[in-house]
Amino acid sequence: MTIPLNDSALTVNQLSVNYGKTPVLWDISLEIPQGVLVGIIGPNGAGKSTFIKAALGLIQPLSGKVEFFGESLKKMRQRVAYVPQRESVDWEFPVTVRDLVMMGRYGRLGLWHRPRRADWVAVDHYLEIVGMTAYGGRQINQLSGGQQQRIFIARALLQEADIYFMDEPFAGIDIGSETVIIRLLKELRNKGKTVFVVHHDLNTVEQYFDWTMVLNMRLVACGLVKDVFNPQNLVKAYGKSYALFDEALKRSQQKNTGVIP
């Protein structure tokens, strides 16, 4: 494993993201240390997925800077892994479970190179870790929601990265899969990896995460769960005080686009 260059795993400086003329994230600045499990929480449309996508360079931010271990994403690409939302893909796609997990190696293999024997062995290894060995040859549409999520995680594990971004890995899965996944995440954290998880269930935040980011277009709070996961911050993110901001924002969107819904 390479030695980290900088103490913090992720540094974000004044990140703002727009969809067209609609602001989604406003002026986010934060620093996350290595080896923590970070829960990203906030109401619907708060920009949680957008934050992950902007950090991964999947969408172009309006302004701001994102650094991993003090380096640009370009240099650190192979040390960052992404687990997209389960619903974002077509599960009818003609690939098997093993084929899907192998995709985790494509970035490292590079153009023109085919997966080698060692890569397939690694695929089977990570399938075993997520408890899906028996399903290796199955077509992906035969899996349940929890199983789909598990092979997504196996695919990210195959990237053998140092930072993981997971978009709602606990959405719509069975309790067994949830237990397996949270155990894996804690193991990753214990190995010094940093894991970001977009999360919906406020009841389990304290139980699952070390750190939390409370997001609602702006960063409401970011820090240790015991410091920032409190009613004041939750009211700020979910409560009425933001309704005013919301309303003003909608009006500004209408003025800017000239569309009245």
Add this chain to the structure above:
Amino acid sequence: MQIQSLFSFFVDPVLRAPTVGCMLMCLGASLVGVIVFLRRQSLIGEVLSHAAYPGVILGTLFAGIFFVQTFEELKLALFALTGAFITSLLGLWLIHFMEEYCKVPSDAALCFVLSTFFGIGLTIASEVQFSFTSLYKQVLTYLYGQAATMTDIHIAIYGILALGISLLIILLYKEIQVITFDKQYAKSLGINIKTINILIFMLVTLSVIIGIRSVGVVLMSAMLIAPAAAARQFTHRLPVMFLLAGLFGLGSGFFGIYFSVILTDYFSTYFPSARLILPTGPMIVLVASFICIGSLLFAPERGLVIRFMRIAAFRYRCIGENVLKAIWRVGPDTSLHLNQLANYQACSKKYLCFILWRLCNRGWIQRDDAGKYLLTCDGRYKAARIVRLHRLWEVYLVDYLGIGAERVHKNAEEMEHILTPELERELTFLLNDPKEDPHHQPIPPREEFNV
């Protein structure tokens, strides 16, 4: 002309070029078609081929201006292909522009580009008709395709292009796979999706423009989609899908030509006055469509016919079991007449007769001298088991899922045919082997039909 053997299509100096040319172009189109099909962009082929038409005409027009003669085929073909390539790309860019910057819905943008470009093409075509009359014939061949007039030069061009397409797909297989499956994830891996997307669209454009010479602008998109849709029916694996689509493509290319030649031959021999000539392009598309329809209907796992057969088999089982149940409920030792049984079943009397005959054959019931039906000993056990499953399921629904007792019967009617012995064991265990269903009717105990 005598009837040709299959092999002669590859050596005959007249047939060789169209046969090999069509097969190569179908190969390229069907491979690219798999990508387009999986991306759910099936219409793109249709748009690209129509957008290529003005290019073909402009290319030919330029050829005319530069005094290229009708017999200089290589030059003419190159002019036409280059023109087609340029306007296709222009169409593609316009679609992208409309979607991205004008927020036009994708399907509307596709329709707009298709009809506009084709309209422009037709307008210029009428101009060419007067200014370069000798070249106008060339222009027309691209509209509906004309494989018969292809020469070895065409084979060379198509061969190189088809080879290039296949090679690129093989080399970029893993990138194509991951981008088609999940663009965002591919991007997160550091794959340059912009470049690869451009390459893919180049491939699609290339395969379309080499296809319009033999199949024509109007029918080209079928050659992209039909082999891919057919291949999808047979496999869950992408490499196999590429392979099958390629084979289907080659097959439709060859048999399209084959049938067009053979049938034209046949008609000219037996009905000389009709003067029927079956054109190659439409024939190729027909063969491809035939393969596609065949696959949709008869594919072993996903085919429509097999699915209907499965449904029919289930219905057959349900009715058979319902008959046993009906007799059992009237009284395990009573015998019922056909008409009495018909009152309980929602099926025609003829089908019921067939079912009764089968049940007799299988040894579940027997027919007495009066023509009434009576459960055999085995039939009694089987019927009791079905009733048991029905009532167990009702107990489960009421006790565990909290559904009102008056609403559970209908669901249990279905589940009694579905529950397996393992599920029955689990239910028995979970419900603590109940003796009564929610309607206070006794549940036949396990032992009764185990002994």
